[in-house]
Amino acid sequence: MKHHYPQRSLGRSPRVISTSRRRFLQASAAVLSGLALSNCRRGISNVQSGSASNGGSANAQSETLHIYTWADYTDEGLAQLFTERTGIEVVIDIYDSNEVMLAKMQAGGGDAYSIIYPSDYMVEEMIRLDMLSELDHAKIQGLDTLFPQWQNPTYDPGNAHSIPMSWGTTGLLYNTSQLDFEPSDWSDLWDNQEQLFRRMTLLDDVREVMGAVLRSLGYSYNSTNPAEIEEAYQRLVELKPALASFQSFGWEDQLLSGDLALVMAYSVDAIAATLEDPSLVYVVPNSGSSLWTDTMVIPKSAPNPEAAYAWMNLFYEPEVSAEVVSRLFFATPIQPAFDLLPDDLKANDDLFPPEEILAKCEGIAPVGEAIELYDRLWTELSSA
Missing domain, CATH: 3.40.190.10 (Periplasmic binding protein-like II)
Incomplete structure (x- = not known):
């Protein structure tokens, strides 16, 4: 549509x-x-x-x-x-x-x-x-x-x-003074784990985080395919040691001070941060995100x-x-x-955002009985 x-x-x-x-x-x-x-x-x-x-x-x-x-x-x-x-x-x-x-x-x-x-x-x-x-x-x-x-x-x-x-959208907010690359996609988190080690956060939101990883793998944000969901989970297991935390809010001071270099954020929070400090940049990942x-x-x-x-x-x-x-x-x-x-x-x-960015985004939709698998894997991930 x-x-x-x-x-x-x-x-x-x-x-x-x-x-x-x-x-x-x-x-x-x-x-x-x-x-x-x-x-x-x-x-x-x-x-x-x-x-x-x-x-x-x-x-x-x-x-x-x-x-x-x-x-x-x-x-x-x-x-x-x-x-x-x-x-x-x-x-x-x-x-x-x-x-x-x-x-x-x-x-x-x-x-x-x-x-x-x-x-x-x-x-x-x-x-x-x-x-x-x-x-x-x-x-x-x-x-x-x-x-x-x-x-x-x-x-x-x-x-x-x-x-x-x-x-709004969900994307990556990063501090340009802390990184020697410009994040443009979810895969950059995996490709730059050494530089981002313990200096990045993901949202404390099962559907957003799993959806982002699913999208980075070429699947829908709303996948109900158990194999795809499991693949996304294993991808997150790989990244988990490099994360500072799963955190939806309260990261602002750490990002502004440089203690954090990158956070997954809702646009409503990210925009205010970019207006706070010109070194902060918000990007909707190339492989797509949520609208x-x-x-x-x-x-x-x-x-x-x-x-x-x-x-x-x-x-x-x-x-x-x-x-x-x-x-x-x-x-x-x-x-x-x-x-x-x-x-x-x-x-x-x-x-x-312009149409070319919005065209890459996908609304989050109910996933029916698959939510039980999402919740079980999320519990395993966040409690590990």
Whole structure:
């Protein structure tokens, strides 16, 4: 299927270090409707990951919106604006993988949440498990302003159970001052193990890591062939001694200081790093990678669905969304929000990749019963 993406310049925009974009070494400030924004990665309302309380009275729940999301998709300024408009307090908890989120929801630990941010393939899985409410589109403004690709996505036709809020790629982020070669493909990790020894990390994400290795071997990111999955596993076993860790987040200071030379990263995190330091470069591997969409959903167990709809509508306001995107550097699927972005962000190929890069990427999809093999091999790899 041909993808339709925003029109943009194909030239790489200059990486300018701006104090308004410094997210890793110091706090920074931006303005959203007159409210100061603070760094999501440093914590929101001092809430620790996965710490939302399920207790409290029904009345207390109705006055609170609990959100379960990835890091850097919202911040205190947005939460404050929502509270100012609705009188509803916001509590935001962070997870670092779709699988962690799903396990918590299945175990009954997520009954407090009215908004969750699953990725595309996890939306499919949660629909299959009958965990998501069917959305009332009459209560959501702006769905008709989405770019065409997201108006009828394959993972959730018609956006029946989810609405898109960001998209991006997965790739390699490296420090040019620490390497004497320019990584361009996944195979470079194996070919340069001596130089990268204990100075590189892979995501702590079974589907992303196994998918990347599968793709490097010429297979699909979503292979269900046991022989192909086993081959990818053995390839990872070869690389494991040279890895510093499996780490999805928290690598920024080490990469900026040179303790790490290369990390596998989501574009949403990598872009901010490249703007932080011009020696950092992000690349989508030549053999291909993942093209992901993250969404907002309302679980069937949501205690405050009306507040959830209000949160969705606030985020879909073009001015609000554009300000958050400019602050947190994720690609928006909302056309009017994209139109309001600064020109340097519109022209940033890391943020909005050209078609020739996107053509090499593949969305992560459910793999059915093969997930048991993925999980078993991942456990063996990470615990060895």
